[in-house]
Amino acid sequence: MAYTIPEIFHQKFATNIEAAIQQTSSVLDSTVTPFNFDGKSKSILIGTTIDWADATDGRMAQTNIGEYNATQRWVVTEKVMVPVAPALDEWDESLLDEITSPGSDIINAITYGYNRIKEKKIISCIESAVSIGANAPTSTEAFPSANIIAAGNDGLTFAKVAQIVRLAREQNVNPAELTWVISPKDEEYLIASVAEVRSKDYTKVAPIEGGSVVGSRWMGFTWIISNQLTTDTTAHTVNTLVYGKQAIRFNFGSRKSAIETRPDRNGAIQFRSSARMGGARAQDKGVFIVKNKYATIA
Numbered sequence: 001m002a003y004t005i006p007e008i009f010h011q012k013f014a015t016n017i018e019a020a021i022q023q024t025s026s027v028l029d030s031t032v033t034p035f036n037f038d039g040k041s042k043s044i045l046i047g048t049t050i051d052w053a054d055a056t057d058g059r060m061a062q063t064n065i066g067e068y069n070a071t072q073r074w075v076v077t078e079k080v081m082v083p084v085a086p087a088l089d090e091w092d093e094s095l096l097d098e099i100t101s102p103g104s105d106i107i108n109a110i111t112y113g114y115n116r117i118k119e120k121k122i123i124s125c126i127e128s129a130v131s132i133g134a135n136a137p138t139s140t141e142a143f144p145s146a147n148i149i150a151a152g153n154d155g156l157t158f159a160k161v162a163q164i165v166r167l168a169r170e171q172n173v174n175p176a177e178l179t180w181v182i183s184p185k186d187e188e189y190l191i192a193s194v195a196e197v198r199s200k201d202y203t204k205v206a207p208i209e210g211g212s213v214v215g216s217r218w219m220g221f222t223w224i225i226s227n228q229l230t231t232d233t234t235a236h237t238v239n240t241l242v243y244g245k246q247a248i249r250f251n252f253g254s255r256k257s258a259i260e261t262r263p264d265r266n267g268a269i270q271f272r273s274s275a276r277m278g279g280a281r282a283q284d285k286g287v288f289i290v291k292n293k294y295a296t297i298a
Contacts, residue, residue: 005096005259005269012100017257017273019102020111026119027224031179032279035075035249041137043072044249044282073130073280074137075251080117081274082110090267099271100259110273114255118277119228122250123181125279126241127230127289144284151237151291155189156182160290161219164242173244173286175220181241183229185294187213236297242288243281250279 131137213223230239253276
């Protein structure tokens with residue numbers, strides 16, 4: 001007789017995975033605007049700039065009109081999953097209660113993995129091409145090259161930070177509304193090499209007074225560290241990202257988790273989880289990629 005998993009274990013596993021995911025988050029969750037929906041894609045309406053001018057046509061003049069040429073960008077979700085489902089031998093059924101309980105190693109491992117892939121998807125939607133099309137996502141539009149700062153032969157220098165301040169203001173964006181996501185390598189370089197970030201000679205309070213730029217508002221930006229940033233191990237570069245919350249829409253989507261028996265594996269018990277998620281840049285202004293170069297990059 002085939003082993004049948006009691007329904008209580010199915011429910012406990014799915015419920016506790018969902019609870020764990022809702023109680024934890026990636027470091028980038030709060031930096032984007034939630035844009036949740038069911039299905040594979042949903043459009044964002046992007047309007048054109050509307051300028052004002054002096055009224056020079058006189059009293060009761062005819063109103064001039066012009067078509068409002070809005071364009072559409074699309075948030076497209078993708079399926080993600082645990083590619084190698086953890087499994088137990090059929091004789092390990094006594095471990096089910098422990099494994100499906102809150103805080104178990106397997107639930108924690110799945111939750112932490114989910115947050116890592118979610119962070120990668122957020123990063124990807126910031127720096128990748130956006131899907132466009134009048135009625136469906138039929139083509140793409142690349143990240144604006146003018147908003148990419150080349151690495152040169154330097155790490156994250158004060159000159160690059162000052163350049164982003166200028167570019168943001170030229171695009172009518174307040175740097176105080178932007179988050180700067182850096183790698184641990186960038187933070188090390190700032191602390192070791194950039195006098196402006198570690199000395200009270202340049203600011204009233206040294207940004208690294210607490211041992212990290214994270215939590216500081218140095219040069220107006222909120223600083224966050226991520227281990228998931230895009231790196232090029234051949235060029236020895238890492239992409240750091242600067243953006244505002246309203247510029248990025250992200251669908252955190254929905255999730256499925258299940259326990260199943262595998263008759264093709266002598267009744268082995270497998271634990272499976274999958275989800276849909278995805279995002280897009282709702283606007284390009286105030287969104288920057290700053291490349292930094294180091295002798296070694298992981």
